[in-house]
Amino acid sequence: MKSDLDRLMAERGIDAAVVSGKVYGNPIMYYMTNGAKLTQGIVVKPARQPAVLGHYPMERDEAARSGMELVNLGEFNPRALADEAGSPLGGAVLLYQKLFERLGVSGGVAFYGEQDQGMSFALLNALQARTPGLTVISEYDGTIFDIAQLTKDSAEIEQITEVGRKTATAMRIAVEFVQSHRTEDDVMVKEDGSPLTVADVKRKVLHALIELGLEDPGGMIFAIGRDAGVPHSSGHSDDQLRLGETIVFDLFPRQAGGGYFHDMTRTFSLGYARPEIQEIYDQVKFCYDRVVAALQVNELGRSLQELTCDIFEEMGHDTLRTNPQVENGYVHSLGHGVGIELHSRPRLSGGKLNADRLVPGSVFSIEPGLYYPDRGYGVRLEDLWTVDRDGGFHCLTDFPKRLVVPVRT
């Protein structure tokens, strides 16, 4: 959690951490500015001192709502700095130098936040070359923010729990919406006899999310039949809803304005289930239950991925472990951390480099699945889980796991 930053900075010799760029779509900026509705800014967190927000004059009101210490970047007159330097790059270097001087920042400075990668390369190399006493510390993996976000404080857990309740409500609304339609020749149809489509269902969910105060930045997955057999296929807008086909419905909205995510998946078959699909579903459910039963505090994420591969391979399925290019069988990782980023720590995936553990304060998904695109189906089940201070595991996704959705015929 955020209170770990000082310890992590000390361990890594970071004298100041800088987070900059736009706020929306830049999760670490959102994290550090406490959800203030700025468009952009520069956050400087000196070691053992509170973070300071550098903002532009037009956004003084929004900046004030962050509750942070503020520096008005307008005071440095950024445009005049660029004119003085003769280039925008030179101006940006001067702006950082002036801000660092004001805040007494020098030594090892690490930079975070989304920016154009070529611009970052140009700016940080120039800044280092032109600033005596400043060394850019670069973190590629397991950055201080990756590790800080490995755990959530109680206010964060509360928010994620609330988003979970709302996400389950949205999924319930979607299922009831589908059920409110009638069938014609095994296809769901509207009042006027035209087929209900994937686009209709997604639109219904988007309206529900607005009323719930959520947004859907990534685009939900509502994938039918063969599409359900390809984990990242988001579904074709014009697809019809046919009885007996698998529907993988993966919903991962966040608080409107760029806040905390939830992530859950259910697989449905309308009206009835074909026996081979029911069998695969039961296998995925069995695997999910086995993984849940094996949850232990401080467990390695990669051990749970290994367990999942054990279970599926024993059932006769290919996995990423038996074939890194697998397209039929268990083709992805068991789960991932969820917070202000949809995919964060801890990672429940294989690879000897993954040393992430399930520790108190972690929030992560458990999402086994089996995919057979060539046979025209796929199944995934996904809930969000958290670990409390006493090492107890709690599911944050309150939605039943039942394959068949009854419909009027």
Next chain:
Amino acid sequence: MKSDLDRLMAERGIDAAVVSGKVYGNPIMYYMTNGAKLTQGIVVKPARQPAVLGHYPMERDEAARSGMELVNLGEFNPRALADEAGSPLGGAVLLYQKLFERLGVSGGVAFYGEQDQGMSFALLNALQARTPGLTVISEYDGTIFDIAQLTKDSAEIEQITEVGRKTATAMRIAVEFVQSHRTEDDVMVKEDGSPLTVADVKRKVLHALIELGLEDPGGMIFAIGRDAGVPHSSGHSDDQLRLGETIVFDLFPRQAGGGYFHDMTRTFSLGYARPEIQEIYDQVKFCYDRVVAALQVNELGRSLQELTCDIFEEMGHDTLRTNPQVENGYVHSLGHGVGIELHSRPRLSGGKLNADRLVPGSVFSIEPGLYYPDRGYGVRLEDLWTVDRDGGFHCLTDFPKRLVVPVRT
């Protein structure tokens, strides 16, 4: 436009341009992958050759829909590369090396697209140090994509025009929604007598945008009274709509899934207008009309900002030119390019470094405004404009400019 990339690369000695990272929220990735619904990938555009999309195995269907030449990154087994290198950074370097080898890429390679800035610094420095014959070319400002996007092809103009029509429709729906309410003690109220709020109006607009196939990634501005006097204040959710106060309504949605933006602003006063507000409104409208009358093909963007400052200063207002820290008067730039990025080229702003011109194929906003937060009001008017091949200017925002919105009293 995209067809300018080869010329720009040749002029700058770029042997290959790489765009990578996630797709959603990463406009240049969206631009190069033609709106394919991937989560991430690596685009390599070698000089004088079509761009190639490196995608992950799970996203083969979505990648195919980009219409691009494909390389399945799974073939290189990225996880094994990281294990081999002993670190994720080393693995990323090996993956780029293998991809470049496959595509015959060497020499000067430029990188674009949003990534964590510290990661970019680490990766690109390591890649350059460990790859004989490869030089990272860094562009900070006026990159090949900035310049390519300075002009739009006819398919792009058509899409932006369509988004403009829909955005005006959404604004019309919002105004009619407000008008459908009654007033009580000069405040708009709902059926049950409770006040209509900013949040109610924004929710109505969000629902309308869904039906129009648009999304609102940045969050619209619906700012009342003093908030209207601060250009970037997005408005307080709980604020009531009171007669006679200025409402700055700035709407800038894009095609759902990350496409082209529109950007427009109107200022309203419900029921009646106070004389001082009507006067300011008329001044802004006068300025807008004067700027439009002055539009000429190949005109410098900064000249129009200068013209705007001339006009407002002559009226007795402070401007950014008279005071870079100005908070009362004309406090921002005249406009900016709009496309797959909300703020792009050409820039209609001051500063001797801005050499952008209005050329055929440009799409840009014209948005003069006057702000008096201490007096509790602000006015901005904004339309999108484009220049056709023959140098003709066309407004893409079809919405009347009238301050007073009649309401039932």
